[in-house]
Amino acid sequence: MTAPRSKTGASAFDLFSSKVEEGLRVKTGIVELDEMLRGGFMPGDAVMLAGSAGTGKTTLALQYLVSGVKLGEPGVYVTFEELPDQIYRDAKNFGWDLRKMEEQDKFRVICTSPNLVLESGDGSLLDDVLHDIQPRRLVIDSLSHLEMFVKKDDMRMEAYRVIRYLKTRGISSVLLWESPQISGASFSVTDVGLSFLVDCIVALKPVEIESSMRKALVVLKMRGSDHDKRLREYEITSAGIKIESAFSNYEGIISGSPRKVASEKFMEMFRGASEKQKKA
Amino acid sequence: MFRGEPDEMSGSEILLTLLGSEIRGDLLVLFHKNPGLIDTVDAIARRIGRTTVTVISELRELLELGVLRQKRIGASEVVFLDRAKDRELLESVANHLKTIRIGGEK
Numbered sequence: 078m079t080a081p082r083s084k085t086g087a088s089a090f091d092l093f094s095s096k097v098e099e100g101l102r103v104k105t106g107i108v109e110l111d112e113m114l115r116g117g118f119m120p121g122d123a124v125m126l127a128g129s130a131g132t133g134k135t136t137l138a139l140q141y142l143v144s145g146v147k148l149g150e151p152g153v154y155v156t157f158e159e160l161p162d163q164i165y166r167d168a169k170n171f172g173w174d175l176r177k178m179e180e181q182d183k184f185r186v187i188c189t190s191p192n193l194v195l196e197s198g199d200g201s202l203l204d205d206v207l208h209d210i211q212p213r214r215l216v217i218d219s220l221s222h223l224e225m226f227v228k229k230d231d232m233r234m235e236a237y238r239v240i241r242y243l244k245t246r247g248i249s250s251v252l253l254w255e256s257p258q259i260s261g262a263s264f265s266v267t268d269v270g271l272s273f274l275v276d277c278i279v280a281l282k283p284v285e286i287e288s289s290m291r292k293a294l295v296v297l298k299m300r301g302s303d304h305d306k307r308l309r310e311y312e313i314t315s316a317g318i319k320i321e322s323a324f325s326n327y328e329g330i331i332s333g334s335p336r337k338v339a340s341e342k343f344m345e346m347f348r349g350a351s352e353k354q355k356k357a
Numbered sequence: 358m359f360r361g362e363p364d365e366m367s368g369s370e371i372l373l374t375l376l377g378s379e380i381r382g383d384l385l386v387l388f389h390k391n392p393g394l395i396d397t398v399d400a401i402a403r404r405i406g407r408t409t410v411t412v413i414s415e416l417r418e419l420l421e422l423g424v425l426r427q428k429r430i431g432a433s434e435v436v437f438l439d440r441a442k443d444r445e446l447l448e449s450v451a452n453h454l455k456t457i458r459i460g461g462e463k
Contacts (some may be wrong), residue, residue, distance in 0.1 A: 162391055
């Protein structure tokens with residue numbers, strides 16, 4: 078079996094590629110991310126995609142669904158904030174014609190109020206769409222909105238119910254979480270204990286390195302599978318999310334204080350010294 | 358305004374019902390642009406910048422026509438677009454408009 082390769086992530090994949098069970102995984106459509114996940118998410122898993130505003134959560138989630146449609150897996154995007162017409166427009170900028178996919182009954186954007194998801198204990202809110210297109214993938218944008226309607230103590234129970242509803246139907250879900258900051262040694266993603274409920278956590282984080290803002294992606298957790306533990310740089314391009322190489326020359330990125338690793342500092346000093354020597 | 362059962366309505370009657378008021382027009386634009394919208398009357402009114410009181414009777418017209426449907430979610434009544442019925446009604450209106458154009462050309 079030949080593993081997918083990318084220019085930027087090839088060496089990283091070779092380093093970790095113990096076993097890629099292609100076909101048994103839910104591919105994200107982003108080759109480098111699939112490599113990091115050893116082939117994709119596990120089928121039926123609930124994945125938390127956490128990050129602050131502007132990190133590309135919506136883009137990554139849509140890319141995941143569009144990729145599913147291309148693989149013959151219908152998808153549903155549930156939004157509490159943006160109206161569908163805004164999502165159609167933004168997706169078109171990446172070359173994804175969601176309206177066309179809807180006409181073909183392969184995709185649905187559902188826009189509703191978070192309190193209705195909570196009231197819909199029997200799942201009747203999504204019953205029609207589940208019946209109409211029989212989705213294999215579903216995105217909720219975002220789980221954080223439910224927090225406005227439930228007590229902090231009840232949030233975990235409500236999230237558990239939503240996750241179980243989807244799992245029971247064999248739907249692989251991506252749950253977006255607006256996380257103002259993901260930092261510290263404990264990798265605290267939410268303060269309501271949702272990290273324990275989900276099977277996989279992918280965190281997106283803006284980082285400041287040498288006075289410029291860059292974006293970092295890391296797989297924090299993946300139940301039942303090995304995964305790439307390194308922080309990878311990514312960009313939002315006109316074709317969607319593009320994952321680049323690892324931040325191998327820096328440490329302390331997650332804690333918010335990135336600094337060059339000692340060997341890199343030494344190399345810089347060495348280069349500086351040899352240049353001075355040449356000039357002399 | 359007299360109106361028969363939605364299934365028996367002519368293209369012109371459907372058109373009159375659909376565009377019978379400015380608010381109804383706003384509601385149709387909202388649901389056509391956002392066919393996956395499922396929400397309460399209060400939330401829908403807010404989404405078009407109106408109050409529940411002004412929107413409720415207009416929504417009722419569209420529900421009677423069949424272009425919108427409603428169902429109960431927990432303690433709330435929600436309204437959403439019936440995509441199949443909407444396509445059917447638009448087809449009737451389009452056919453009606455074609456007839457008018459042909460008549461005008463004669």
